[in-house]
């Protein structure tokens with residue numbers, strides 16, 4: 148009898164060990180809010196994330212997308228994550244400057260020349276280190292998605308020279324680098340949440356805005372904006388965030404599943420974004436937008452006019468960070 152009891156005990160122990168090693172997932176609902184329409188790069192990639200995560204967790208993790216800032220604008224969602232009222236979001240890195248002003252680094256004009264350069268910096272040590280700074284603020288930064296190179300639209304006039312920006316009321320993100328940059332160009336920069344932008348353009352509270360062509364298309368800005376100038380003044384990333392409060396309650400398997408699904412969504416999103424971007428100009432033309440490509444000379448004048456905004460960011464305690472980015476970029480360009 149003693150022997151049998153021992154065997155039973157050993158079997159029970161082995162079984163419990165085995166189940167500890169097999170991935171364990173609790174049923175969890177993830178509210179994943181985002182600012183753009185459902186039919187946008189963000190919407191497509193949130194869906195891809197949810198599908199991939201469901202596969203990895205045997206259907207236990209259900210990520211539900213909330214489009215069009217229905218859970219709040221970028222800043223409001225960041226706060227909801229910090230408080231634990233929402234699990235996930237994707238926001239422009241530019242809107243994180245209230246939490247950590249080093250995120251203004253990505254907004255410096257004309258820093259990245261190509262998407263591939265941006266990928267290398269964002270996915271590499273530089274991007275990871277910056278994202279890790281959010282931990283102490285109650286946010287977990289998982290991966291960067293592509294918003295893309297930003298361009299200028301407005302309803303007043305075609306902008307073909309720097310002087311054409313004079314006095315144009317231009318919505319920018321709530322971020323000092325953008326305010327400095329566009330005021331430096333001679334525009335009248337007005338910081339406003341993206342969720343209020345369409346109405347502000349429609350009512351002519353502002354004349355223009357700047358965003359990548361995909362966003363101009365998916366947000367239907369062509370309905371209220373006639374002129375598009377290809378300026379590519381900033382390469383703008385999005386960052387996928389998780390509430391740290393919620394994250395800390397997950398086991399290692401659950402964390403890994405989310406991390407892996409986030410990487411899948413990143414690769415999906417960049418591909419989707421680049422494919423859509425290649426077609427967007429034709430679509431916007433068809434929708435009636437008049438498109439200006441800056442001459443090489445005007446593009447250079449724009450770059451010169453942008454330099455003080457970079458200098459100011461550097462002088463505001465970020466000289467080291469700017470240097471670090473330039474060093475990393477030089478390595479990538481080799």
Ligand code: TK8
Pocket residue numbers: 181182183220221238239294320340341342357358362383
């Ligand atoms: C969407 C924003 C948007 C950004 C902006 O919530 O605010 O202009 O480019 O993509 O994050």
